[in-house]
Every structure is written in structure tokens, then in C-alpha cells.
Amino acid sequence: MTDSKCEMRRLGSMFIFAAPSGGGKSSIIKRVLGHLDNIQLSVSVTTRQPRDGEVEGKDYYFISEEQFKKLIKDKQLYEYVDSDFGPKYGTPKAPVEELLKQGKDVILDLDYPGVQSLKAIAGDRVKAIALLPPSIRVLKERLVNRGTDADDVIERRMSMAEKRIRESQFYDYVIMNDDLDKAADEAISIIKSTRVERKNICELEELINQIVEDK
Amino acid sequence: MTDSKCEMRRLGSMFIFAAPSGGGKSSIIKRVLGHLDNIQLSVSVTTRQPRDGEVEGKDYYFISEEQFKKLIKDKQLYEYVDSDFGPKYGTPKAPVEELLKQGKDVILDLDYPGVQSLKAIAGDRVKAIALLPPSIRVLKERLVNRGTDADDVIERRMSMAEKRIRESQFYDYVIMNDDLDKAADEAISIIKSTRVERKNICELEELINQIVEDK
Numbered sequence: 001m002t003d004s005k006c007e008m009r010r011l012g013s014m015f016i017f018a019a020p021s022g023g024g025k026s027s028i029i030k031r032v033l034g035h036l037d038n039i040q041l042s043v044s045v046t047t048r049q050p051r052d053g054e055v056e057g058k059d060y061y062f063i064s065e066e067q068f069k070k071l072i073k074d075k076q077l078y079e080y081v082d083s084d085f086g087p088k089y090g091t092p093k094a095p096v097e098e099l100l101k102q103g104k105d106v107i108l109d110l111d112y113p114g115v116q117s118l119k120a121i122a123g124d125r126v127k128a129i130a131l132l133p134p135s136i137r138v139l140k141e142r143l144v145n146r147g148t149d150a151d152d153v154i155e156r157r158m159s160m161a162e163k164r165i166r167e168s169q170f171y172d173y174v175i176m177n178d179d180l181d182k183a184a185d186e187a188i189s190i191i192k193s194t195r196v197e198r199k200n201i202c203e204l205e206e207l208i209n210q211i212v213e214d215k
Numbered sequence: 216m217t218d219s220k221c222e223m224r225r226l227g228s229m230f231i232f233a234a235p236s237g238g239g240k241s242s243i244i245k246r247v248l249g250h251l252d253n254i255q256l257s258v259s260v261t262t263r264q265p266r267d268g269e270v271e272g273k274d275y276y277f278i279s280e281e282q283f284k285k286l287i288k289d290k291q292l293y294e295y296v297d298s299d300f301g302p303k304y305g306t307p308k309a310p311v312e313e314l315l316k317q318g319k320d321v322i323l324d325l326d327y328p329g330v331q332s333l334k335a336i337a338g339d340r341v342k343a344i345a346l347l348p349p350s351i352r353v354l355k356e357r358l359v360n361r362g363t364d365a366d367d368v369i370e371r372r373m374s375m376a377e378k379r380i381r382e383s384q385f386y387d388y389v390i391m392n393d394d395l396d397k398a399a400d401e402a403i404s405i406i407k408s409t410r411v412e413r414k415n416i417c418e419l420e421e422l423i424n425q426i427v428e429d430k
Contacts, residue, residue, distance in 0.1 A: 008389075132422075132423075132426060133426065134426065135429035136427055136429055136430045138429075162427050165423055166423055166427070168413075168423060169419055169423065171413060172413060173408070173411045173412055174223075174413050174416055174419060175411050185407070186407060186410075186411050188404070189403070189405075189407035189411075190404075190411070192401060192404035193388070193401070193404040193405040193409075194408075195401075196388045196401050196404075196405065197387065198345075198383075198388060204383070204384055207347075208383060211347060211348065211351065212380055213351075214351055214353075215352055
């Protein structure tokens with residue numbers, strides 16, 4: 001099998017999807033994970049207790065306040081939400097770095113401040129993708145039709161939605177999610193194309209030497 | 216139709232595919248053009264005479280030596296090949312700029328020096344994509360099986376191939392063309408994802424205002 005010689009080794013990348021509530025983020029991520037291999041969701045750390053059915057290392061890494069403080073001190077979190085009240089959440093570097101090194105892409109679940117922190121550290125290893133709803137009206141209709149939220153919750157979500165939508169200007173990609181198939185296809189194309197970016201291909205010079213020498 | 220309000224206007228981009236002879240460039244471009252709308256090949260200018268069946272404005276713009284010199288003087292060519300002997304070729308700016316403004320993507324047929332010139336002028340409006348063969352051996356087999364070239368032509372092409380392959384290191388994307396379906400799909404994903412890059416979306420702030428105001 002001489003073909004095995006020319007296999008491309010690559011470095012994984014980080015992807016963040018942002019959308020207001022009802023903006024279709026979960027559906028898009030589900031499509032992406034269903035369509036592509038070698039991509040997975042990152043697992044956050046949290047100081048809160050596991051809820052029923054939550055699995056350590058799958059839903060979250062459940063850690064103590066002390067462990068959380070140590071991760072911050074050792075600069076082992078890409079970003080974190082650290083309030084004096086309530087549980088803390090963070091994105092641990094080590095497991096993500098390990099996946100990237102193995103050539104796996106990672107989807108991170110971050111809000112805009114987290115995206116900014118991550119971009120400052122990881123630069124263009126991160127691609128931030130904003131999903132736009134066609135209108136606030138459509139967004140509200142989707143939430144009402146979903147029927148899972150009380151009216152006051154929907155109102156609260158709507159008051160956040162405008163902020164989220166305005167933040168789209170600061171993302172690397174902007175996808176109009178008025179058609180789930182089309183939007184998911186665009187999201188998948190961002191990941192596929194990132195995989196063939198020259199900077200993500202490991203040892204390209206060595207690969208080229210192999211190609212050229214196999215006469 | 217309130218939906219027409221939220222349509223995204225975008226700026227086109229330039230794409231260049233590079234490959235050694237037999238590297239599958241024509242097949243990939245054919246797939247790309249067959250699969251996507253709003254993308255077309257750029258038409259070069261040349262000082263040579265039209266050959267049988269060649270159509271002005273489709274195959275080339277056929278121009279005089281004087282017109283060619285004037286285009287250079289007026290900086291109206293992205294790049295050109297200007298030898299004292301033989302016909303001259305160049306990529307005219309005006310028709311490409313017009314297509315980009317209309318939101319159409321343009322595939323340019325340039326060699327590496329041309330890519331460098333264009334990158335210097337147009338920066339990240341240009342995406343340069345190198346297609347790698349699995350090996351020089353496979354490349355030669357493809358050319359022999361194609362049966363259109365004499366042995367000495369094949370030898371000459373092979374001596375150029377190594378240079379072309381090494382230049383891949385300087386492209387934005389590198390696609391391994393060992394499977395035409397996969398390679399074409401990757402090429403298409405580069406173009407699709409470029410279309411949703413924030414920088415290529417016109418009047419995003421205005422679009423966001425429309426989305427937010429439609430309650």
C-alpha cells in the first residue's frame with residue numbers, strides 16, 4: 001500500500017456557534033456532528049453538583065471550588081465564568097489541546113465574552129460562527145411553537161436576543177438560518193474547508209517530499 | 216414578503232486552483248462550476264490571434280499589442296506574462312471587479328508567479344488552492360492513460376510537476392486529489408465557506424438592524 005505514504009496529517013481546529021435562543025444552534029450542531037467524523041463537543045468544568053442523569057466527562061467535569069481556582073491559577077482554562085454566587089463554569093485547555101493534536105475538531109459552547117477570551121489566546125485556531133434568524137419575529141414564533149418556555153421566559157430570551165444578534169458583527173462567519181438544510185450545509189462547509197487550510201496540515205514539506213520521490 | 220428584507224448581499228471572491236499536469240485541475244473546476252451558482256471562469260486578454268472556434272469574450276479577449284501595453288500602463292491587469300517573443304497574456308481587472316461587485320465568485324487560471332502578484336494586490340480577496348497528486352508515479356500513469364500527449368511531452372510535464380507540487384506550500388489550501396469526489400467536495404466547501412465569511416457580507420449592520428426591528 002504505497003497510498004498510505006501520502007496520507008495527510010492535520011491539526012484540529014476549534015469552532016464556536018453563536019445564536020440567540022431559538023436561533024437553531026442545537027439543530028445545526030446536531031447536523032454537523034451527524035455529518036462529519038473527527039469532531040466533538042468540548043466538555044466544560046463546573047463546580048455545581050451533577051443533575052440526574054448527567055455523566056462525568058460527558059456532560060461536565062464536576063470539580064471542587066479548590067480545583068477550579070487551581071485551574072485558573074495554572075492558566076488551564078481557555079475562559080471561565082466566575083461569579084461569587086452560584087456555580088462556576090470553565091473550558092479546560094488540556095482535553096481540548098489533546099483532541100486538536102489528534103487531528104480532531106472541537107465545538108465549544110461559549111458566549112461572546114468567552115469567544116473574545118479564546119480568540120485572544122488561540123487566534124485563528126478558532127472559528128466563530130454566528131447564526132442569524134431572519135427576524136426577531138420568527139425567533140419568537142419558534143420559541144412559542146416549541147412550547148417549552150413560559151411567557152415570561154420567552155420575554156427574557158427576546159430581550160437577550162437583540163444583543164446576541166448584534167454581536168454577529170464580530171464573528172468570523174455569519175450564516176442566515178432561514179433554511180436549516182442550507183444553514184447546516186454552510187456550517188459543514190466551514191469545517192471541511194478549515195481541514196484543508198495549509199496551516200492545519202502537519203508536516204506538509206515531508207508529505208511533498210514523499211509525493212515527489214515516488215516516481 | 217417580509218423575508219426579502221433579510222436577504223444577504225455579498226461580495227464575490229477570487230479562487231485559483233493549481234496543480235501539475237494530470238493533477239485533475241480541469242475535472243475539479245468542472246465539478247465546482249457544475250455544482251455552484253454564481254461562479255465563473257475569468258477570461259484572459261491575449262495578443263495572439265484567435266484559433267478555430269475560439270470566441271471573443273468567452274475564450275479570450277483578443278487585443279492588440281498597443282492595447283496590451285495600455286492596460287499595463289493603466290494598471291488594469293492583475294498580472295501578466297509579457298515576453299519579447301510570442302504572444303502576451305494577462306488577467307484584466309475590470310471584468311473581474313464587476314463580477315465580484317455583483318456578488319459572483321471568479322476562478323482565475325494563474326501560475327504561481329501570477330498568484331503572488333494577485334495576492335499582493337488583492338490580499339485575502341483571493342484564495343489559492345493547491346491540488347496534490349498522491350505521487351509523481353500516479354501523475355505519470357494518469358497522463359500515459361489519457362493518451363493525448365507524446366512521450367517527450369509527458370517527460371517535459373513531469374519535470375515541471377515537481378516544481379508545481381513544491382509550490383503547494385505557499386497556497387492557502389492544500390487538497391489531496393486521490394479521490395475526485397472527495398477533492399471536489401473539499402474545493403466546493405472552500406467556496407461555500409468563503410461566501411459566509413463576515414468580511415464578504417455587505418451591509419451586515421443594516422441587515423442586523425432589519426432583523427432586530429422586525430418584531
